Amino acid sequence: MSFEQIALFVLIGGVLVALLWGRFRYDLIAFAALIIGVTIGIVPADTAFSGFGHDATIIIALVLVVTAGLLRSGAIDIVARIAVDRTRSLTAHIAILGGVGAALSGFINNVAALALLMPIDMQAAQKAARPPSVTLMPLAFATILGGMLTMIGTPPNIIIAAYRQQVTGEGFAMFDFTPVGAACALAGLAFIAFGGWRLIPQHKENQAKPDDESSALYTAELVVNEKSRAIGQVLRDLDPEADEHDCTIVGLVRRNKRLAGRARREKVKKGDLIVIHGSPDALNALAGALGLSLQGKSGEQAELTPELAIVEAIVASDSRIVGRTANEIQMMRGFGVSLLGISRSGKAIKERVRRTPLQTGDVLLLLGNEDTIENAITSMGCLPMAGSIPVVRHEKAWAAIGLFGAAVAAGAFGITPLTVALGAVAVLYVLFGILPVRDIYTSIEWPVVVLLGSLLPVGMALETSGGTAILAGGLAQVAQHLPPWMALMAVLVVTMTLSDALNNAATAVIAAPVAYGLAQLLEVNPDAFLMAVAIGASCAFLTPIGHNNNALIMGPGGYRFSDYWRIGLPLELIIVAIGVPAIMIFWPL
Structure with missing residues (x-):
């Protein structure tokens, strides 16, 4: 063996040992290996950063962007209402969602299949208050297994069919891979669903928290618009839907007056406000399910734009808004901020939200332009809580689904490379107001990108x-x-x-x-x-670098x-x- 070959074997072996040891960040280890390889001359300097432009790396980044768009549009809520049933056991959930993923992977790119189902699985994990790591890896493995079912399910099958055509004059047909692939996929799925998931380590820092621990419970008023399917229904008949989304319907507002009690027997009309108690995520999900809208500054339906953000803020003891109502606070209107909900010791508020005198310790759910909302919070003397809550634009859901489906179809039928198709979807998501530009960058797991971009040139050097x-x-x-x-x-x-x-x-x-x-x-x-x-x-x-799907779940699953x-x-x-x-x-x- 040459020096170059020996050095590459030693370098790759050292990388695997360091990664398994887990003492240092995996992206740092991978990038250090690339730099070492270039320094000692075993990785060509002119191809050192080619891995960052490799299809695998680009697909991983773009899939995460598209997934963020599907989440922001509420498209995932639509699919989740059909596919997720909280009464199912964990084994049944993994078997059903994994089976769907495997079937999809037989006919579309398995990365695209995982991209479609991953946010659904994460939402199910959040509702069940379990770590997403329990089910994300089984789902990723299921989509890999499903790729073996047909010739177009995975690149290796296409390559093997082409090689047979080259050496014998006749390639494998579409379903020649199915008998063996189906046997392996079914056995693998059975193992994963019926006990294999128990082998996945659970790290304390990745444990999911129940909604009532991760976010306050708010009393909010949502607008019944002309497209809402709540129109004509008796308010109490909406309880099962509210329960499904971890919310409680606590009242009804009509013509700016809150009806007596909980108005259980009233029929919902266009323009009513339904008073709901729940977490921000639960309120968003129920709004999508019933076709309800957020309130704007004037109390009417808010006009949603990509620049809007939802932020939580605590009313401090020395805040100038203590004892005042939202309707009395002119600075909210001046900054273009509206009050969506109030959390007060987790209890439902019985008055109108905007007419409720604010108290020290109240947590406010505010809607406003991302550039000005922090100034509004500071001016009111409140304390902003970390991070913001995405504004879900449910009216964009079918557009988001349609664009993603078109991209998958274009990639599957060879009309355009999947990288180009997903890139076009990311651009269109921004142009159509589905995803803010800022989320293009924040939705990408950059450590995973560095891992792949650094190790791909090392692997190519071993081959060449x-x-x-x-x-x-x-x-x-x-x-x-x-x-x-x-x-x-x-x-x-x-x-x-x-x-x-x-x-x-x-x-x-x-x-x-x-x-x-x-x-x-x-x-x-x-x-x-x-x-x-x-x-x-x-x-x-065995590793996150062996398949794109393994790398894709590494960040979201906290593996x-x-x-x-x-x-x-x-x-x-x-x-x-x-x-x-x-x-x-x-x-x-």
Whole structure:
């Protein structure tokens, strides 16, 4: 071996050890490895930062942006109302959502399938007050497994079909991968749903908190607009919907007067205000479900724009607004700020929200322009709480869904690369007011981008230096002395191992010629060995860098580098145990 090859093996080995150790941030380790590689001359300087422009890195960033747009538009609420049932057990939730993800991945890019379902899963986790890490990794693995079902489900299958066309004159058909892929996917899904998720470590810093701990409960008045499906319904009949979204309906306002009691038997009319008690997220979700609107400065329906933000602020003891009502505070109007709700010791307020004298310790839910709302809070003598709450624009939901669906279709049918399609969606989300420009940057998990952008050039250097060819050649030398079924298993295991450290498409390109040549040497059916490469290249579950979907969930799930192998290792063993017999049945040696 040359110095370059030895140095690359040592560098990659050191990176894996450091990442598994977990003492330092994974993005720092990856970037340091890239700089070391360039410094000692084993990574070409002119390609050092090519990983940041690689399709895999760009797709990860754009998918996170599109996901933020789907959340901000309320599109996820629509899908979640259909797909999420809080009465389901965790096993049923993982099995159903994972099954949907696997089925989608057979026909659309599996990154796109995960992008569609990931926010739904995170919303379900929030409602159930459980860490998102419990279900995000099973969902990501399910979408990876589903990619094996068809030729277009994952890049390795396309590469293997093209290679067979090259060497035999006839490629694999669309569903030639289905029998073996379905067997592996079903076995993998069963393991994940019926106990595999229990192997995922739960880190205390990533524990989800119930809504009543993470945010105050507010009494708010939401406007019944002309499109609301609450119109004509008796108020008490809306209780089941409110309960589903963790809210309580506590009254009705008509013609600027709050009706007596809770107005349980009144029919809702256009222009009414429904008084609701719940957390900001719950209020947003219920507003989307019933077609209700936020109040503006004048008490009418607010005109939502991307520049608006919802902020929580505490009334301090020396605040100039103590004892005054929102209607009396002229500075709110001067700054273009409106009061959406009041939280007072978690109890529902029985008066009109805007006519309620404010007290020390009240938490206000304010709507206003992001550039001026902080000045308004300071002028009122209040204390702003950290962060802001997204303004969900439910009227943009179907536009967001349509644009995302068009992008997925364009990528799936080869009309345009998925990177271009997702980039166009991000731009259109901004132009159509679905996503503020500021959220383009804040929605991206930059440490994951640095991780991928740094390690991809190192992996490419290993390939161009001949290091991967050395690994493949060693496999051929060992496997040619084994019985055919053991040689088949060796090809599957080695391909799977390479895919955990390299890009799955690159792994398929490298392993396909080796597997085909080995089959000819053993005088057995080469199709079986090519299928082993297809399965092995797709099944990368040990590291976050083995597959784009693994990297995509790392930030939102709060995972560490060493978390993946705990469920990934037994899953890969199951794939080997199921995959080898399945290949021998459907593609006899």
